[in-house]
Amino acid sequence: MSKSMTLNVRVSGSLSDFVSANIGDAGAYENVSEYVRDLIRRxxxxxxxxxxxxxxxxxxxxxxxxxxxxxxxDADAIIARNAQN
Incomplete structure (x- = not known):
């Protein structure tokens, strides 16, 4: 079962500009959340x-x-070998 998580991330300067360029009418994503989810998936x-x-x-x-x-x-030898690692 998956649980939901809320993240708060602050970006500024060139990172903020870059995110802004990728969301909204001019970008590939409708909002920041969609963009972040896609980055995590990738x-x-x-x-x-x-x-x-x-x-x-x-x-x-x-x-x-x-x-x-x-x-x-045999199985015992493999288990013993793996227990050493």
Whole structure:
């Protein structure tokens, strides 16, 4: 279940000018709240993309290891190894 959050943010100077240029009739957003929600969504997507790229890189490296270097492990060995990290 998601909860709602209220944020109060103060920007001034060039940041305020930049936000103002992006809202209202001249901008892409109707209001500041819509703009901030879109920025948060984009940042969330970026974080998810970065995590997926890291996972892909780790899997690519893991699958590049020659099969002769594979070690048999049982569940207890994996749990013990992960407990050390």
């Amino acid at each position: 940042d969330k997507e970026r974080v998810e993309r970065d995590r997926l790229a890291l996972l892909k890189a780790e899997l690519t490296a893991a699958f590049a290891v020659p099969e002769s270097e594979y070690l048999p492990l």
